[in-house]
Amino acid sequence: MATTPNAATPADVPSNPQVLSRRWFNADDIAHLVTLIAAASILLITVLLVYQLWVLSAEARTKFGWHFFFTQTWDPVAGDFGALPFIYGTLVTSAVALLIAVPLGVGAAIFLAELAPPKLSSSLSFVSDLLAAVPSVIYGLLGVFLLVPIMRTTVQPALKKTLGFLPFFKGPSYGIGFLTASIVLAIMIVPFVLSVSREVLLAIPRDQREAALALGATKWESTWKVVVPAARIGIFGSVFLALARALGETMAVTMVIGNNPKISESLFSPGYSIAAVLANEFSEATGNLYLSALIELGLVLFLLTFILNGLARLLILVTTARGSGVLPS
């Protein structure tokens, strides 16, 4: 038993040997069983969730098959449903949100990890964590009353004037649409990028930086060319994590995206996302096909976030020693 003094290793710590004879009614075994059931319930709930989503979406899956992912129409009257507009909206808003949030978050993380004195770094990081705790509906509230008018009267016309030749900035500016939703999402996911990137950067050993500086690099060069590349896998992980979060955001998005299932290259136009259509139409879908089409969308969203989160955890794990505890014991 010469292991580290502070970690509890379950395998090493024995049960009371005196009650080995009464295996089945051993209080320790009951405790073992009860806690095992509690832990296994997570697995049970996940399985049940996937099962429910799978079963309830059966009607839509059998009727549309793979075609579901390539159809643009969403026509409850005719009973014709396609997921493309929602997948498009979800991906576009998340992608643009990442474009804004990742430079911001990584930049701030670099500042906090490399430049700021430790106290400032941890208090600013604390503030960023608080930002992550703000409920989605509050972001929606601010989005609707504050951001949308600004977008409509100031930002979007300005973009149109300067970059209007690009297909992304054409069309009338309602204030509501892909761009506004992306901006709200960006603010919501920056804290995730920031906190994980900061941890990952801090985990890079000091001698890497010092070696670079010893070779004559400026502080920026040592950061950008040595530390960040060493941490890049973890930073990618943070990007995936943020992406997974952005994909599933519901309330803030549905309040500012326009709720129109149309595909358009212009970021000014209204659109729809999977989470938003679920929020709007789930409690009203009349008819089993309609409902099961919506649940199929829910299944798609679930799988997307599940896979992305899995990849993210893996990447972050690889970079930080602490990781997320996935490494066995």
Add this chain to the structure above:
Amino acid sequence: MSMRLVWRKSLNVVMLSLTGLCALLTVSALFFILGYLVWNGGKDLSWSFFTHLPAPVGEEGGGMANAILGTMKLLLLAALFGVPIGLLGGVYLAEFGGRTVPFLVRYTADLMNGVPSIVMGIFAYALVVMPMHHFSTFAGGIALGIMVIPTVLRNTESFLRDVPRSLREGAFALGANKWRMIASVVLPAASRGILTGVLLALARVAGETAPLLFTAFGNRYWSPGWNQPTASLPVVIYTYATGPYEDWHRQAWAAGLVLLGLVLITNILVRAFLTSGTAYERT
């Protein structure tokens, strides 16, 4: 000094200042949000806001008393449902464990944490509302409770692991068996961290709207017991903010302030409480 050196030095200054700007922007976002809500919502906080029921549509006045109580009831249910399971699960992972099951459970818990809350709402609808044939506080509580479990589980495990071995061995030396050691020695030692994790998890689900849309539904009056639909702060904020009535908008701001205040205060107190003692591990 060569041109190249000048370039490198100026690039250094520029880029580093940019990163400082990024940090500043991120941090100021929070203060801006908070400030705006205080300014806009603070002026409509009144006694009637906290104690009255909503007025008929289109009429002025009325308050959110039922939504506030509804949120509290939902959180109570979520805690009752989610905390024991998460706690016991965390105990299993830290104390009993093995290799495969803990690995699977941890991984799944992290993944469940990332599942969009609207999907949880659909799940709770299919699981609770459909068989029961009505919307209820209970269904909403289950939806939120499921969301609480992964956070509490990982948090409990992490704090239990931090308890020093010597404490455990001391308990055994005194003749305790395993469960006694856990219950009387290890859990109390980790209780501070575990409690903070629970509070953080509850603060997070307090603001969730999507899962409540088709479970707790909504109620313009008091919701007696646990079997009836109930109003809740986030859902009312959403409904009022997207409506046309000026009075609704004012109430939405006030409610937003209350909700944000609750969430932020919990987060600040809890994290400050934690860091003043043992070093904490952020989930």
Add this chain to the structure above:
Amino acid sequence: MRFIKKLSLLVGLLAIATTLATAQGQVLLNAAGATFPYPMYSKWFDLYRQVHPGVQINYQSIGSGGGIRQLLDKTVDFGASDGPMTDDQLKQASVPILHFPTVMGADVPSYNVPGVSAELNFTPEALAGIFLGKVTKWNDPAIASANSGVKLPGDDIVVVHRSDGSGTTYIWTDYLSKVSPEWQTKVGKATSVNWPVGLGGKGNEGVAGLIQQTPDSIGYIELIYAVQNKIAYGRVKNATGAFVKADLAGVSAAAAAAAKSMPDDFRVSITNPEGNKAAYPISSFTWLLIPSKFTDAKKRDAVKDFLKWMMTDGQQYCEGLAYAKLPKEVVTKEMKAIALIQ
């Protein structure tokens, strides 16, 4: 720890206290559905609760589509819709559903055009064109021809429609289907359609909110929402060629012919009626959807009593909220139909 315990104890006590409130024989009814009559229903249920303190009717305005669906799923005690249930939907119900008209209202074309304070006239062709996405600018001849003397800007029209399943949508698309063959084939009429253009708002509330906040927008909302929120709304040309602004007289006139020949199940459309100069062409009844069999006798009696109250005392509050009262013939017929609820 102790503080948390005390807090939980407090909340628990509160919960128990509110639970006990039920134990005193309160009848709790849950209903959901149309946003079209929501201001009226919320006032009625509030008033009724004051007159009968033991009965609490919790109505959630989630749209007619939602009302029908939740009724079919049996998660609410009764529903409400301004689009009558289709035969297919009625087949899905486990017990026969009865339609009870409550009030009549109007869908108005509501707009927010900066610089235009006059009341605009809309022809059926203009409305269909706008919502089909073919009429894209405010100064398009289709609109301008009916509004000589009004300076219309050359801005793009922002169309606003419902994002949720809506009876208000049903009324609007029912009207458009009658006046525009292209609309009929391309889009059709239902509570939820495949809109060619526009932003989606949730509920009448959401659409009104969007119109208010979006310049150059036009949408369809129930009359009271435009009135209460002071949003401009225009006149519509009816089947006889007259431009009529939505009001109580216009709506009642639209229902006049239908009132006399009301079918037994009360499902009738009164959009674009012929022959009446004063009729507002986009009017409609709105219905409460009541199951014909209740398992809980207390609930059944409460519902029947409410219906009776609604048709007698309740009707006096309609006009204050810009809804038209039910015609006398319809009330008589409904009173008889109440007996069908068991």
